[in-house]
Amino acid sequence: MNPHLSQLHPYPFEKLVTLKQGITPPADKAHIALSIGEPKHATPHFIQEALLRHLHGLTQYPTTKGLPELRQAIADWTCRRFGIPTGGVDAETQVLPVNGTREALFSLVQAVVDPADKPVVIMPNPFYQIYEGAALLAGAEPYYLNTVEVDGYLPDFDSVPEAIWQRCQLIFICSPGNPTGTVLTQSDHLKLLALADKYDFVIASDECYTELYDDEAHPPQGLLQSAYQAGITDFKRCVIFQSLSKRSNAPGLRSGFVAGDAEVLKQYFKYRTYHGCPMPVPTQHASIAAWNDEEHVNLNRQLYRDKFSAFIEILQDVCEISRPPASFYIWLKTPIDDAEFAKQLFAQQNITVLPGSYLSRDSGGINPGANHVRIALVAPIEECVEAAQRIKAFLNENKP
Known part of the structure; x- marks a missing residue:
C-alpha cells in the first residue's frame, strides 16, 4: 500500500460521529444539522430541466476536456464576474471542467508536486x-499557515520562513475562507504573486464561496482578477477553482472548473486523461445553463443574508458574534473547549456543529481552530432561527 496513506488524519465528520457516540439528545427537540457545508436551498428548476433534456448524452463517452460550449460558458462567466475583458480567459487553453472542486483540488497537487525535491x-x-x-x-510536507483572530483570520504571508518559501511548490489559499468567511484583498494577492514569481510555486486559489457575499457592491476579489489587473494577463502560476455546489445549490451535480495558467493546465490535462474523470455530457449541459444565469445566484445570496441577520440578531447579546463578509459560515468563539461545547450542545439542544479544532492542526505552539465552532447556515431560515434560540438558551444555561 501507499505508505503515505498512514499519514492521513480521520476526516472531521468521522471525529464528530465519535464525539456524539452514546449521547441521547432530548426527544422533544428535532435535530438541526449545522455542521456540514451542504446547501439545502432548492436547485433551480432550469438546471434540473437542462440535465433531463440531455439524458440522451448518456450514450456518449464524455471527453476529459469537456464540450467547447461548456468551456466557453465558463470562460465568459469568469471574465464577466472578475472584470476581465471578453476573451481574456481562453476557453481552449485556460479552462478545464471538473467534477466538483474537491476532486480537482486533490488531483492538481498530484500533477504539480515533484516529490523528489x-x-x-x-x-x-x-x-x-x-x-x-x-x-x-x-x-509533500504540509506547512500550516495559521489564520488567527489578531490577523483578522487572514493568512500572514510575511510570517512564513524563507526556508519554507524556497521549498514551496504550491500554496493553497481559500477566499472567501472556510471556515472563517474572510476575504483576501487585491493587495494580499499581489504580495503572493510577487512571492510566487520569486520562489516559483503555483498558487491554487479555492474560490468556491465567491458568489455568497454580504455586500452586493463589493463582491470578493478573485486571483485571476488581481493577476490581470497587475498585468499578468497569462495568469502565470495562478490556478482558480470554482464550483456550482454553493453558487447554484447543486452539490449533487458535482460540477466545477479549474482555470488559469495554460502551461499548468496543459500538464494537468495530461494527468486527467489518465485519472479518468470526464464530466458526463448531461451534467455539462446543466452546467452551461447554470453558468449562463445570474438571477438565481442573486436570489440565493439574499436567502443567506436573511439567515445571517436573523441568526446574529438572536445571539448578539449573549456571545461575541460577527457577520462574515462572505460564505455561509459563522466562526463562533466558544467559552469552553470547542469539542466539549459541540458535545454538550448536541446533548442538551440536539444541534450539531463542528468543533474548530477538527479543522486545524497544532502549529507554532497553537491550534488556531481551538475554542471555535463552525456553524453552517445551510438549513431553512426557520431552522436557523430555532437553532439560534436554542444556542442562546444553551449559552445562558451554561455560563462558565
Missing part, C-alpha cells in the same frame, strides 16, 4: 482537509 505545500490553518491529504499523498 523535498516539496512543501502551504495551506491556511484551519483548512479544508483535502489540501492536507493531497499534499501528503503527493509526497
Whole structure:
C-alpha cells in the first residue's frame, strides 16, 4: 500500500460521529444539522430541466476536456464576474471542467508536486482537509499557515520562513475562507504573486464561496482578477477553482472548473486523461445553463443574508458574534473547549456543529481552530432561527 496513506488524519465528520457516540439528545427537540457545508436551498428548476433534456448524452463517452460550449460558458462567466475583458480567459487553453472542486483540488497537487525535491505545500490553518491529504499523498510536507483572530483570520504571508518559501511548490489559499468567511484583498494577492514569481510555486486559489457575499457592491476579489489587473494577463502560476455546489445549490451535480495558467493546465490535462474523470455530457449541459444565469445566484445570496441577520440578531447579546463578509459560515468563539461545547450542545439542544479544532492542526505552539465552532447556515431560515434560540438558551444555561 501507499505508505503515505498512514499519514492521513480521520476526516472531521468521522471525529464528530465519535464525539456524539452514546449521547441521547432530548426527544422533544428535532435535530438541526449545522455542521456540514451542504446547501439545502432548492436547485433551480432550469438546471434540473437542462440535465433531463440531455439524458440522451448518456450514450456518449464524455471527453476529459469537456464540450467547447461548456468551456466557453465558463470562460465568459469568469471574465464577466472578475472584470476581465471578453476573451481574456481562453476557453481552449485556460479552462478545464471538473467534477466538483474537491476532486480537482486533490488531483492538481498530484500533477504539480515533484516529490523528489523535498516539496512543501502551504495551506491556511484551519483548512479544508483535502489540501492536507493531497499534499501528503503527493509526497509533500504540509506547512500550516495559521489564520488567527489578531490577523483578522487572514493568512500572514510575511510570517512564513524563507526556508519554507524556497521549498514551496504550491500554496493553497481559500477566499472567501472556510471556515472563517474572510476575504483576501487585491493587495494580499499581489504580495503572493510577487512571492510566487520569486520562489516559483503555483498558487491554487479555492474560490468556491465567491458568489455568497454580504455586500452586493463589493463582491470578493478573485486571483485571476488581481493577476490581470497587475498585468499578468497569462495568469502565470495562478490556478482558480470554482464550483456550482454553493453558487447554484447543486452539490449533487458535482460540477466545477479549474482555470488559469495554460502551461499548468496543459500538464494537468495530461494527468486527467489518465485519472479518468470526464464530466458526463448531461451534467455539462446543466452546467452551461447554470453558468449562463445570474438571477438565481442573486436570489440565493439574499436567502443567506436573511439567515445571517436573523441568526446574529438572536445571539448578539449573549456571545461575541460577527457577520462574515462572505460564505455561509459563522466562526463562533466558544467559552469552553470547542469539542466539549459541540458535545454538550448536541446533548442538551440536539444541534450539531463542528468543533474548530477538527479543522486545524497544532502549529507554532497553537491550534488556531481551538475554542471555535463552525456553524453552517445551510438549513431553512426557520431552522436557523430555532437553532439560534436554542444556542442562546444553551449559552445562558451554561455560563462558565
